[in-house]
Amino acid sequence: MSVTVRSLAGPDFDAAIPALANLRIKVFRAWPYLYDGNPAYEEGYLARFRHADRAFLAAAFDGDTIVGAATAAPMAGEAAEFRGPFERAGFDTSKIFYFAESLLLPAYRGQGAGVKFFEAREAHARSFGSYSHAVFCGVVRASGHPMKPETYVPLDAFWRKRGFDKLDGMTTAYSWKDVGAPEETEKSMQFWMKQL
Template structure:
């Protein structure tokens, strides 16, 4: 397993591969995401356009099997910034973790921990952020697509030093697998103080 870090536009050649990886991993619960390559490549281009963004990629035999992203929240979309602005928090001091996606067969090997460590190290090197943040989709406990053995990642995130802030909620729209139309989903935020 080879872990490499890319910054800003250096990720551009990998965007089509990352788009496919995101669509594969996010089909699973709790996201149940029916993605499109066009949307994914547009979304990832937002990160590539930020000179202070970071991509931590896991390679196996030359193939990308995992990826983790981050960028200054000031460079994120309005949907991400809205709950922070509404609560009086300045996005300029926040570094946002976009996602961590890893093929299932590679989980449980410490790669997820490494993703968090590398992104935090990048944010600290930039030297102007007091807070790390990410968000996760909220699904009802008895959602019909929830696997019987599903375990939320709350404990894992807590061990990384993140605290859940259910008062900070963004809404994103996507089409669930099997649905004809997009619907809004609430995503709540987890924060970590860098001081």
């Protein structure tokens, strides 16, 4: 399967929002996020990348079909849940670029699109000449969680190969509704960082 990765902006971004919302729901429904999403919330969430200063979105296409996406934006404009741990630790968030998500349908993994997503976001962040670091975070689940697939392989090795290191002790908490759960619950998120 041949996949092309390109950035989306303006009308192209607007046209892609419904497909991107469905992609987020589908990919994040799986382990380890187990996210029970809804299209209306997702479309509102994605719209902020259309209007946020210096925000970035790249999509992976198989023909005209979106099969993956990655987003990024300056940390200074992110929610307090993401900014707060860095502010409390003495980091200058105006120099940090936040990589919000990197999504790819399972059939398209392992073919280079994930690497292209990181490269595209890093190039975008570097293009401004004022950001020193890139960060992202990933959910932390209990190793004995009943919904964890036996075949699951964490992405730690992939992230380290991209040059990111786990920031020990740097976590945040974020809430969402798990698949099959009656209400939202708080999840622990671990930060990773790379010097640009």
